[in-house]
Amino acid sequence: MEKFTEIQDRFEPYVDFLDLRFFKGQHLSIVVENEEVACGARDILGVGVRCLVDGCWAFSSTSNVSLVEEAVEKAIKSARSLSPGDATVPELTFRRDYVKHSAKKDAKDVDLSEKIVDLHHLKEIMSLPHVKRTKILYNEAHWIKHVRNTMGCNIEETYSQIGIDFFSIASKQGKIEMASDRRYGVGGYELLENAGDIALNTSRRAERLLSAGRVTEGSYPVILDPELTGVFVHEALGHCAEADIVSERGSFLKDNLNKRIACEAVSICDDPQLPQGSVFFSYDDEGTPARRTLIVEKGRLMKFMHSLETAAIFETESTGNGRVDTYSSRPVIRMTNTYMLPGEESVEEMTEQVKEGVYLEKTFGAEVDITEGAFVFKTQEGHLIERGELTRELKNILVYGNIEEFLRNIAGVGRNFSMSSGTCAKANQVIIIGSGGPSILLSEMRVGVSL
Template sequence: MEAYVDIINKIRADYVDIFMEERQTSQINMEENKIQKSSVSFDKGIGVRVIRDGKTTYAYTNDLSKSGIEELVAKLIKNEFYEKFLNFKKINGRAFIIKTNPQQVDIKEKLNFVKKANDHVWSLDGRIRQVRVLYADSLQRIKIANSDGFYTEEERIYTLFLVHVTAFEEGVLQTGYEAEGGLKGLELFEEIVPEALAEKAAKRALMMLRARRIKGGRMPVVIAAEAGGTMIHEAIGHGLEADLVQEGLSVYSGKIGQRIASEAITVIDDPTLPNMRGSYVFDDEGTQAQRTVLVDKGILINYLYDRYTAMKEGKKSTGNGRRQSYEHYPIPRMSNTFIAPGNANPEEIVRSVDKGFFVKKMGGGQVNTVNGEFVFEVQEGYLIENGAVTEPVRGAILIGTGQEILQKIDMVGNDLGFSIGTCGKNSQGVPVTDGMPTVRIPEIVVGGQSD
């Protein structure tokens, strides 16, 4: 990194940072009982961001030769060089513990995980029509320096394992999906058993084949902790990212200090949680990761900032400047975002509903951050009758607005479940974790079969 820090000293601007990245990625994809893809890829490059007079310029290159660096600098320099030169101070953080670096493990062992999951699913039921198993790991080494005189570096190791199963019977097609992973190595497979994860996905697809379609309408809904945090990620998370707030593209713009949710709701973003998929020691601008309370007992108290959006308001970054790679400039992004647990017993929450809908597993979702409107698919859901979870139903979607659902939640469980994903925004994808406890929504529109 020392060979590149002089870039910062040569560019006249309000703020400059440089991001150097080396990445090695392994991937195994099995479908139709065949290994469709087994690959290892390498990439390396640097990106330089310049903030001058409130505007951002970004340039990157994978040519790390002297001439490549000089060309990059030439594209960014518009004024005279700085007359003073910075002495960079290295900032260290407490790294997460990785037990087994997957880059040092033979690919045969990784193939074994994939084949075990695949073979087990096909042995379960003749109605299974398609099985996809994906294993992926990546080693990312980053070095960051900025015009504040700070320099840091970090190594991140991610491992991901997912199973997608499709089942078919009498004209009905259903899918089941399970994914596990995080900022961890092959110790992931000390926590999960490939066959068990695969069977969970398969059984969900098979069960939904014979489930009747839900009758839509307004009704009480209980969302289980194991459903994952898709709702919190979409319904409020994106709306609290400072770039959208400042552009007037968030329903939560200008609402700091106001009540936006019920007193039962506290929302936190925390990349310091050990070894989760959205965790990091430093963000992609070199700001140390920190726990940020966004909503405190229903009151909006903060947004998620990167350096640029924080500078615009005279604030400090919350450590949420993230980017997909050196080819992308950083923007405010969530990390591990969740609703904090409450005091209610999850079983009591279910018993409190006489007739309603129970969401055990969320599917995908879409949200309009300007007005907060959302639509969420339910992958696995059941009827609640007389305070008990009864028969499975399919075809359900949850429809509403983020501000409505957050205001209505009146019971929050003392449990907490997480789900993983890759969040897309501005053509960039970053790893995230979303979580929530079991919650009760007294009334929400559940889309389904009409009369």
């Protein structure tokens, strides 16, 4: 990495700020679909360059580490081609550090043949009587990331990511239903220790849905399980609290800092070092130390999530949310593990409060209009609540409405807590995220049926 020091020193007089991001990665994927197995492997190597010149940001990248100087020159030329701007970077004290995240069982020490055998075993677990098709997608990635900048940052971080997705399709008497689940994390092959439970529950859910009914459309009290609470926290509130979206596209939260947006029982965090989370790092991809950001505290909006670029615009500090998916992408604000803090009620206590309503579990996707503050969530399954008890099983349920209305209608926050894994797409970059929280009770939400 001495070459990077020389390059940085050479170009520092010509820029207001310069950072280099070196990525070296190995990626393996295995797909087991019914009886077929497909494997793929690739290496990733390259450097991303970002510079600030005359108040303008520019970015370049190269997959040839011997051409980093040319990439820097290209970025500087791009910045100079723009009209002078007013962008700055906050004055920060960066660190020099080397971090290696350990694993109980390094996935690289497990033979490919053993991994395939393990996945076939999981497939057999999923093979219930009415399950006609199964698919398991296994991914592992091993990363070395090196970030340095003209403010003294020199960070190297090494870690592995493991992920597994399950899909199950069940069929009976002409009815077809699908269920899915996933688990991602930073660590080693030990992350698959309880994968059999996830595999079995996925197929059991697909079979249950074959006999499930449909909800009558209308407004009901609704209880969300921790996974769906996390979907709301990430999709509906989290993106609206990303400072680049607040600044560039508008967000219903824009003028609500330090204002109450929910009841006092609601607190929401983003934390890249949450032990149960799918994400774990010591520094973000701009070299900012990881930190827990309290977005909402006791119902009040306290902070937006920031990168170095937006921290300068808002005259604040970065929250360590500058992330990229690979070397060829420019850092943007991304969530890590975003969750609602648990409250004081049990799920049973919240259920007993509902005379007629619905209890919803497991996500099947979400759509959010950040500017208008509208959302639609699709859930995999649920139950009717009648006189305080769970009764008839439901499927294909939609929950939709306004984000501010959703926040106002939170009437109970459970003391249970769990995290789920997911992926998030933004600025043509797809990254792993974690989301979760407790079960929550909503006094009223609009519920419909998905076709």
